[in-house]
Amino acid sequence: MTIAPLPVMPEAPPEPGRLRRQLQEFSRSPGAVTGLAVLIIIIVLAVFASVISPQDPYDLTQLDILDGRLPPGSESFSGLVYHLGTDSQGRDILSGILYGLRTSLTVGILSAFAAAIIGTTVGLIAAYIGGRTENALMRLVDLQLSFPTILMALMMLAILGKGVLNVVIALIIAEWATYARTVRATALVEREKEYIEAARSFRLPGWRILFRHLLPNCLAPVIVIATMQVARAIGLEATLSFLGLGASVTEPSLGMLISNGYQYLLTGLYWISFFPGIALLVTIVSINLVGDRLRDVLNPRNT
Amino acid sequence: MRDLTPPLIEARGISRRFGSKPDLAAKIALRLGLAKPQPIVHAIDNVSLSIRRGEVVGLVGESGCGKSTLGRVIAGIIPPSEGQVIWQGRDRESLNPKERHAAALATQMIFQNPMAALNPRMSIEDIVSEAPRTHGLVPKGGRQDYVDRYLRLAGFDPTMKGRYPHQFSGGQRQRVNIARALAVQPDFLVCDESVAALDVSIQAQVINLFMELRERLDLTYLFVSHDLGVVEHISDRVAIMYLGRIVEEAPVEEVFLRSNHPYTQALLAEVPRIELTKRRFKAVEGELPSPLNPPNGCHFHPRCPFAMDRCRIEVPLKREVAPGHLSACHLNDQPTV
Amino acid sequence: MSALLEVRNLATEFGAKLGLRAVNDVSFRLERGKVLGLVGESGSGKSVTGFSIMGLLDRPGRVVDGQILFDGTDLATLSDAEMRRLRGKRIAMVFQDPMMTLNPVLTVGTQMIEAVRAHDPVSKDVARQRSRDALGLVGIPSPDERLSAYPHEFSGGMRQRVAIAIALLHHPDLIIADEPTTALDVTIQSQIISEFQKLAEQSNTAVIWITHDLAIVSRLADDIAVMYAGRLVETGSVEEVLGDPRHPYTRGLIMSVPSQNHRGEPLRQIPGMTPAINRLPPGCSFRTRCEQATDACAAMPDLMSEGSRAFRCFHPVARIDA
Ligand SMILES: Nc1ncnc2c1ncn2[C@@H]1O[C@H](COP(=O)(O)OP(=O)(O)OP(=O)(O)O)[C@@H](O)[C@H]1O
Ligand SMILES: Nc1ncnc2c1ncn2[C@@H]1O[C@H](COP(=O)(O)OP(=O)(O)OP(=O)(O)O)[C@@H](O)[C@H]1O
Ligand code: SF4
Ligand code: SF4
Numbered sequence: 001m002t003i004a005p006l007p008v009m010p011e012a013p014p015e016p017g018r019l020r021r022q023l024q025e026f027s028r029s030p031g032a033v034t035g036l037a038v039l040i041i042i043i044v045l046a047v048f049a050s051v052i053s054p055q056d057p058y059d060l061t062q063l064d065i066l067d068g069r070l071p072p073g074s075e076s077f078s079g080l081v082y083h084l085g086t087d088s089q090g091r092d093i094l095s096g097i098l099y100g101l102r103t104s105l106t107v108g109i110l111s112a113f114a115a116a117i118i119g120t121t122v123g124l125i126a127a128y129i130g131g132r133t134e135n136a137l138m139r140l141v142d143l144q145l146s147f148p149t150i151l152m153a154l155m156m157l158a159i160l161g162k163g164v165l166n167v168v169i170a171l172i173i174a175e176w177a178t179y180a181r182t183v184r185a186t187a188l189v190e191r192e193k194e195y196i197e198a199a200r201s202f203r204l205p206g207w208r209i210l211f212r213h214l215l216p217n218c219l220a221p222v223i224v225i226a227t228m229q230v231a232r233a234i235g236l237e238a239t240l241s242f243l244g245l246g247a248s249v250t251e252p253s254l255g256m257l258i259s260n261g262y263q264y265l266l267t268g269l270y271w272i273s274f275f276p277g278i279a280l281l282v283t284i285v286s287i288n289l290v291g292d293r294l295r296d297v298l299n300p301r302n303t
Numbered sequence: 304m305r306d307l308t309p310p311l312i313e314a315r316g317i318s319r320r321f322g323s324k325p326d327l328a329a330k331i332a333l334r335l336g337l338a339k340p341q342p343i344v345h346a347i348d349n350v351s352l353s354i355r356r357g358e359v360v361g362l363v364g365e366s367g368c369g370k371s372t373l374g375r376v377i378a379g380i381i382p383p384s385e386g387q388v389i390w391q392g393r394d395r396e397s398l399n400p401k402e403r404h405a406a407a408l409a410t411q412m413i414f415q416n417p418m419a420a421l422n423p424r425m426s427i428e429d430i431v432s433e434a435p436r437t438h439g440l441v442p443k444g445g446r447q448d449y450v451d452r453y454l455r456l457a458g459f460d461p462t463m464k465g466r467y468p469h470q471f472s473g474g475q476r477q478r479v480n481i482a483r484a485l486a487v488q489p490d491f492l493v494c495d496e497s498v499a500a501l502d503v504s505i506q507a508q509v510i511n512l513f514m515e516l517r518e519r520l521d522l523t524y525l526f527v528s529h530d531l532g533v534v535e536h537i538s539d540r541v542a543i544m545y546l547g548r549i550v551e552e553a554p555v556e557e558v559f560l561r562s563n564h565p566y567t568q569a570l571l572a573e574v575p576r577i578e579l580t581k582r583r584f585k586a587v588e589g590e591l592p593s594p595l596n597p598p599n600g601c602h603f604h605p606r607c608p609f610a611m612d613r614c615r616i617e618v619p620l621k622r623e624v625a626p627g628h629l630s631a632c633h634l635n636d637q638p639t640v
Numbered sequence: 641m642s643a644l645l646e647v648r649n650l651a652t653e654f655g656a657k658l659g660l661r662a663v664n665d666v667s668f669r670l671e672r673g674k675v676l677g678l679v680g681e682s683g684s685g686k687s688v689t690g691f692s693i694m695g696l697l698d699r700p701g702r703v704v705d706g707q708i709l710f711d712g713t714d715l716a717t718l719s720d721a722e723m724r725r726l727r728g729k730r731i732a733m734v735f736q737d738p739m740m741t742l743n744p745v746l747t748v749g750t751q752m753i754e755a756v757r758a759h760d761p762v763s764k765d766v767a768r769q770r771s772r773d774a775l776g777l778v779g780i781p782s783p784d785e786r787l788s789a790y791p792h793e794f795s796g797g798m799r800q801r802v803a804i805a806i807a808l809l810h811h812p813d814l815i816i817a818d819e820p821t822t823a824l825d826v827t828i829q830s831q832i833i834s835e836f837q838k839l840a841e842q843s844n845t846a847v848i849w850i851t852h853d854l855a856i857v858s859r860l861a862d863d864i865a866v867m868y869a870g871r872l873v874e875t876g877s878v879e880e881v882l883g884d885p886r887h888p889y890t891r892g893l894i895m896s897v898p899s900q901n902h903r904g905e906p907l908r909q910i911p912g913m914t915p916a917i918n919r920l921p922p923g924c925s926f927r928t929r930c931e932q933a934t935d936a937c938a939a940m941p942d943l944m945s946e947g948s949r950a951f952r953c954f955h956p957v958a959r960i961d962a
């Protein structure tokens with residue numbers, strides 16, 4: 001079964017691949033590149049916190065109450081230099097920050113990721129199935145979004161109790177709806193495109209159309225929101241910890257550290273809160289820089 | 304004569320409306336006079352059309368007259384609001400699941416925009432092999448051969464099957480669409496403006512491909528187009544649509560030599576042909592009416608030079624004006640004009 | 641007789657480093673009251689030629705070579721301000737998408753009155769009067785009321801007529817129409833072309849009609865210029881070029897039009913596809929698709945004249961046989 005060969009051009013138009021184009025596009029913003037560089041450093045620091053840190057701030061045996069509240073640059077009896085000072089329990093602030101970054105990033109990434117999965121699935125299903133299911137799901141989303149996130153998280157923690165894991169759960173519950181709404185909106189547009197119609201007319205199974213065809217084409221906004229949500233979640237976790245509802249005292253998340261030093265701020269022991277605060281700020285700003293640029297680059301009108 | 308073959312597919316009294324049913328909140332708002340009723344688009348209105356095996360039927364009409372909607376209903380992509388689609392003599396709704404599945408696969412559609420019809424995140428190979436693999440048409444271990452065969456059939460170089468749709472030109476993408484449709488071994492293709500987006504010189508290539516495939520694979524086509532030149536070239540029979548209704552239906556020579564309906568005549572006056580002398584363009588008067596509130600009676604009456612009182616009230620029915628030539632115009636009821 | 645517009649060896653490039661030549665060595669002349677059909681495939685440089693004449697090239701694009709003599713002045717050397725004074729007054733453009741001319745948030749009347757007063761210091765009432773007349777002229781019913789409507793209240797065909805009315809406001813000497821009817825229906829298309837034909841004839845306006853539709857050009861134009869990959873490959877009167885094409889590409893285009901073929905037979909087709917502008921073969925750009933190509937074609941042929949016509953080919957085809 002062959003047909004007189006039709007002329008075919010051996011060469012494709014020399015367009016660079018989408019990914020390469022997007023990378024080029026991304027690197028055109030100095031802010032975003034800086035943000036990304038800083039973020040990578042922060043992530044490396046956080047991952048290797050236990051190797052890099054001069055001290056293990058979780059290990060109470062390493063702490064000496066006599067070293068409490070030392071200013072930056074002080075030296076301990078054991079010869080350890082506290083570059084950023086210590087807190088009231090004699091915990092090295094630098095180590096605290098490194099471990100704190102680890103906790104904060106874990107909370108942020110874990111909650112953003114899980115919320116993205118749940119929200120995306122809900123949004124996709126709502127858009128694809130439509131009708132009653134869509135109405136019911138979207139009412140739920142509306143309800144969820146009408147609560148301020150922080151209130152939602154506070155309520156959840158009041159029920160679940162303190163602890164890092166519970167913070168993650170609270171954040172997932174507070175944030176999934178954002179994804180659901182955005183993904184549904186994108187999927188509604190994509191669903192009308194002819195490749196979805198084609199997939200239907202080929203009688204492909206529903207799950208296949210959903211996950212093979214619809215999902216990959218709705219991912220761009222998810223990536224953008226997820227990036228921004230990591231920053232938001234880190235901020236929220238810090239707020240919750242600051243309010244005394246997040247991580248327990250023995251798990252030094254950044255919010256926890258800030259909260260610990262807050263009472264000393266006015267007495268001149270600025271470093272206990274100040275340095276963790278800076279770390280938090282730098283993390284959130286650099287994530288947002290990257291996220292902003294991703295939003296521009298992944299904008300469907302550019303692709 | 305072809306006329307003796309039974310229809311492969313037949314649309315009977317198909318209507319299709321668009322517009323959402325009001326939900327509870329909207330109903331309350333309507334009651335209280337806070338909202339206007341949602342407009343209903345009558346995209347197609349009581350259309351019947353039958354297509355015999357091996358035939359190419361051209362469907363022509365102006366933008367928005369419902370060509371794509373009719374094509375989609377016939378292809379089974381959207382359900383009709385009213386009416387039936389008969390597949391090989393049986394109502395498609397009455398088929399059992401297995402038969403319905405087979406009927407659905409046997410009818411495929413080639414879309415106007417070749418890029419939009421391809422998933423941008425899948426390679427050509429995946430695009431072409433997905434459906435046949437899902438439906439077990441590909442022999443074990445024969446996937447590469449299978450894909451290559453259908454790509455070659457559509458005039459697409461199989462060595463490039465690892466690439467993605469955006470790396471190809473419009474004509475090549477349309478070939479991929481054609482290969483994908485052929486790969487499920489259909490009997491009937493609905494081509495919705497399948498060459499409209501292509502360049503003139505590429506258009507000819509793809510039209511030739513369609514005609515060659517018809518011979519080789521014994522395909523039947525519904526060829527939707529607004530380009531009368533293309534339709535004249537490839538169709539056996541032509542149906543002319545105006546605002547949701549088929550107004551004339553006849554073998555292609557009949558339509559182009561002895562058109563009956565005033566709208567067809569107006570349309571044909573403008574068939575694009577290359578002429579070597581400058582000539583004044585004549586125009587059908589008036590704007591296209593909106594399908595949101597189509598005119599009463601004959602839809603064409605606001606623009607028709609022969610409109611009578613009757614045309615404003617009564618919908619003309621299709622009647623045979625010559626063997627195989629149907630037209631819906633009240634003029635045919637007049638004794639002689 | 642001196643031409644109204646004479647384009648000489650126009651070259652337009654995009655891209656700072658790459659020097660992407662979208663238009664290369666394009667020359668033609670156009671007299672008052674004549675219609676030139678500029679035809680060619682998508683991406684062949686038709687619009688860029690039009691934009692170059694209008695001085696409306698998008699940022700990376702610029703005219704790098706050649707002259708655009710309009711009534712004796714070289715438009716390529718004019719400043720932006722001087723160009724703005726000409727544009728809309730003596731040269732006007734109609735785009736494929738009328739919304740490129742129309743602002744969606746202003747009424748049609750406001751925009752037309754502004755357009756009148758941009759070049760003529762007349763009172764608002766006079767400007768309104770003229771706008772109304774212009775709308776009436778292009779066949780828009782009840783123009784008085786239509787002046788206070790917004791563009792979205794018009795159908796596509798009516799919007800395009802408004803855009804044409806705006807282009808005609810100052811009775812320009814030259815109108816460049818870039819596929820103004822491609823997006824429209826057959827019947828609406830003939831309405832617009834017929835208005836255009838009438839108006840251009842009445843006011844002795846020269847028109848460049850850009851399209852890929854040979855059938856339209858054959859009925860509308862006096863002269864025709866065929867572009868391929870940024871270059872003119874054939875020019876001449878409609879009768880000469882369409883009746884007796886000399887360039888293999890022109891011939892291929894004409895012969896692939898369905899109405900030039902017998903029903904039931906395959907269409908005669910041009911093999912292959914248009915190469916991307918930065919991937920042209922050295923020598924004649926049509927070489928990869930040309931049946932007549934020989935080794936000689938590895939060099940770029942010049943535009944060779946033969947009486948009033950010209951073509952860019954070493955082996956011109958003889959009289960068409962069909
Ligand atoms: N999904 C939809 N929802 C609402 N209205 C629709 C939908 N699809 C089509 N319509 C309307 O139905 C009418 C017929 O549309 P259709 O696409 O069938 O026209 P067409 O003849 O194919 O036109 P074209 O030549 O522009 O493709 C139009 O008025 C259109 O706006
Ligand atoms: N702003 C731009 N930047 C870069 N390249 C451009 C730009 N505008 C046009 N080009 C290139 O110039 C070439 C000619 O384009 P042009 O728009 O003139 O084609 P055309 O003949 O009008 O085609 P069509 O029929 O599709 O309108 C194309 O290869 C195009 O990619
Ligand atoms: S029925 Fe009347 S209005 Fe309609 S086409 Fe015939 S003559 Fe014209
Ligand atoms: S110059 Fe040669 S390749 Fe180019 S069109 Fe003429 S014959 Fe063909």
Ligand SMILES: [Mg+2]
Pocket residue numbers: 370371372495496
């Ligand atoms: Mg359509």
Ligand SMILES: [Mg+2]
Pocket residue numbers: 686687688818
């Ligand atoms: Mg153009």
